Amino acid sequence: MKVFKTSQIKSIDAFTIENEPIESIDLMERAATAIFNWFRSKYHKNRRIKIFCGPGNNGGDGLALARLLINSGFNAHCYYLKADSYSADFLTNLDRLKELTPELFLVKNQSDFPEIHTDDLVVDALYGSGLSRSIEGVAAQLIEHINSSGAKVIAIDIPSGLFGEANPVPNNNPVVKSDYCLSLQFPKLAFFMPENEQFLKRWVVLPIGLHAEAIENTATPYHYTTASSIKTDFFQLSTFAHKGTYGHALVIAGSNGMMGAACLCAKSVVRSGAGLVTMHIPKVGYTIAQVNVPEALASIDSCETHITQFPELDRYQAVCVGPGIAQSTETEQMLVKLIKTSRLPLVIDADGLNLLSRNIEVLNNANNVLILTPHPGEFDRLFGKSQCSWERLERAREMAQKYGVIIVLKGAYTRVVLPNGNVHFNSTGNPGMATGGSGDVLSGIITGLLARGLPPADAAITGVYIHGLAGDLAADEFGQIGLCASDIVNYICKAFQHITNNDE
Numbered sequence: 239m240k241v242f243k244t245s246q247i248k249s250i251d252a253f254t255i256e257n258e259p260i261e262s263i264d265l266m267e268r269a270a271t272a273i274f275n276w277f278r279s280k281y282h283k284n285r286r287i288k289i290f291c292g293p294g295n296n297g298g299d300g301l302a303l304a305r306l307l308i309n310s311g312f313n314a315h316c317y318y319l320k321a322d323s324y325s326a327d328f329l330t331n332l333d334r335l336k337e338l339t340p341e342l343f344l345v346k347n348q349s350d351f352p353e354i355h356t357d358d359l360v361v362d363a364l365y366g367s368g369l370s371r372s373i374e375g376v377a378a379q380l381i382e383h384i385n386s387s388g389a390k391v392i393a394i395d396i397p398s399g400l401f402g403e404a405n406p407v408p409n410n411n412p413v414v415k416s417d418y419c420l421s422l423q424f425p426k427l428a429f430f431m432p433e434n435e436q437f438l439k440r441w442v443v444l445p446i447g448l449h450a451e452a453i454e455n456t457a458t459p460y461h462y463t464t465a466s467s468i469k470t471d472f473f474q475l476s477t478f479a480h481k482g483t484y485g486h487a488l489v490i491a492g493s494n495g496m497m498g499a500a501c502l503c504a505k506s507v508v509r510s511g512a513g514l515v516t517m518h519i520p521k522v523g524y525t526i527a528q529v530n531v532p533e534a535l536a537s538i539d540s541c542e543t544h545i546t547q548f549p550e551l552d553r554y555q556a557v558c559v560g561p562g563i564a565q566s567t568e569t570e571q572m573l574v575k576l577i578k579t580s581r582l583p584l585v586i587d588a589d590g591l592n593l594l595s596r597n598i599e600v601l602n603n604a605n606n607v608l609i610l611t612p613h614p615g616e617f618d619r620l621f622g623k624s625q626c627s628w629e630r631l632e633r634a635r636e637m638a639q640k641y642g643v644i645i646v647l648k649g650a651y652t653r654v655v656l657p658n659g660n661v662h663f664n665s666t667g668n669p670g671m672a673t674g675g676s677g678d679v680l681s682g683i684i685t686g687l688l689a690r691g692l693p694p695a696d697a698a699i700t701g702v703y704i705h706g707l708a709g710d711l712a713a714d715e716f717g718q719i720g721l722c723a724s725d726i727v728n729y730i731c732k733a734f735q736h737i738t739n740n741d742e
């Protein structure tokens with residue numbers, strides 16, 4: 239799914255009105271109906287609902303919703319801000335609502351604020367994508383009143399006060415803290431930034447039928463990976479497959495005391511359907527690897543405790559380097575040589591990234607697409623400190639283009655940033671996956687997909703999706719608290735089954 243800036247959504251909106259064609263007031267009615275249907279499916283009619291409307295079309299959505307709710311017997315009351323001017327569709331909906339109910343309140347100052355009970359439902363329709371500056375005055379006081387009420391808050395389109403893209407960090411502006419945000423047609427980029435979690439606990443996208451041609455023709459670097467984005471044809475297995483059909487991956491991983499990372503990574507390669515996997519490990523890891531990953535072949539380094547060399551690369555289709563390799567100088571030299579020599583797709587993770595940060599310019603000597611899988615701390619070590627996640631994302635886009643690499647920036651909504659500057663936010667995964675070893679599993683999955691022959695960009699996007707889905711399926715079984723990396727490994731197969739079954 240494409241994700242647009244709010245200015246682009248406005249243009250898509252205008253194109254829809256002109257070319258569907260549909261009157262703008264009818265498009266608003268469509269949005270309000272989608273919101274109403276969501277309410278109807280979730281809440282009982284007895285629930286007291288207080289709807290707060292601003293002067294623009296976001297407020298217009300709120301007025302139209304109030305009419306639909308009241309018409310269906312819901313206990314809804316509407317409050318609207320005094321303003322110098324109102325949008326045309328706001329005024330039309332104000333008239334329509336006035337015909338239905340006298341219970342419509344103008345809010346001029348604080349004394350007009352209604353009491354909000356903790357069991358009320360509050361609808362925030364103050365400001366939407368037309369927010370042009372920080373909110374002040376009575377509207378700011380109203381936001382404070384809503385936020386301190388303890389009631390459940392449902393924001394229409396975007397929590398009022400939050401900008402669609404970049405926001406100040408820390409954000410000391412008045413912003414509604416919502417429990418749900420009902421986002422029209424597309425998520426907003428701000429939803430993917432961890433700093434904004436306090437303003438929207440959950441969000442859902444409600445389609446409102448904006449014009450497909452406008453969506454298709456409006457360029458954006460931002461995308462959201464959902465089940466329908468995953469290309470599943472690739473995963474149909476051949477009846478005549480043998481272990482050579484689905485590639486051979488090399489995992490260069492482990493050191494004294496960190497063989498677990500190597501094993502989790504190699505196991506995940508196996509679980510991702512690669513035909514063969516070889517683990518290149520220091521001598522100390524030989525028995526550990528053979529016992530824990532019996533499916534893997536072993537290539538033993540001449541060094542007892544850490545990795546100093548890598549084997550001939552001719553037999554492999556993909557390489558992963560980094561999990562548990564520690565940070566000795568010899569390992570660093572091995573990594574630099576590997577990047578300069580290898581013509582294979584190469585995944586670099588964990589300590590591999592820390593070693594790379596001391597040799598960043600070697601990226602200019604790479605012969606094939608590299609996939610780097612940093613968490614924000616590793617990313618900052620590689621490419622410099624960012625003040626906030628929006629800045630970090632834009633820097634990742636810049637660096638991916640500069641060095642021609644794929645950057646998998648890990649966290650909630652893991653971002654896969656491609657060498658052309660495109661970003662794919664991931665939709666799967668849960669906080670239970672923030673646990674040691676989870677990253678080793680991810681690098682293993684991506685490596686497995688590369689070995690099977692998936693092109694690097696698809697391997698990164700699909701690998702991140704599968705990793706999150708395996709974590710979600712594991713959490714369905716065990717819960718999120720205490721989830722461990724091995725649980726994720728054990729659900730990789732199920733995750734593949736899930737995406738391929740969806741296609742039938």
Ligand SMILES: NC(=O)C1=CN([C@@H]2O[C@H](COP(=O)(O)OP(=O)(O)OC[C@H]3O[C@@H](n4cnc5c(N)ncnc54)[C@H](OP(=O)(O)O)[C@@H]3O)[C@@H](O)[C@H]2O)[C@H](O)CC1
Pocket residue numbers: 247248250251265266269292293294295296297298299323325364365366367368369370371372373374377394395396422423446
């Ligand atoms: N395409 C869609 O998805 C649809 C969206 N709809 C809804 O429309 C809003 C966007 O409506 P818009 O009228 O453009 O914008 P707002 O409702 O957010 O508000 C604009 C008015 O508010 C004033 N404003 C802006 N910021 C502030 C502020 N900080 N303090 C006070 N006033 C402010 C602004 O005044 P300006 O001086 O900036 O011009 C406007 O008067 C979208 O979010 C959806 O909810 C449609 O209903 C359906 C299609």
Ligand SMILES: [K+]
Pocket residue numbers: 296362363364365366393394395396397398
């Ligand atoms: K809003």
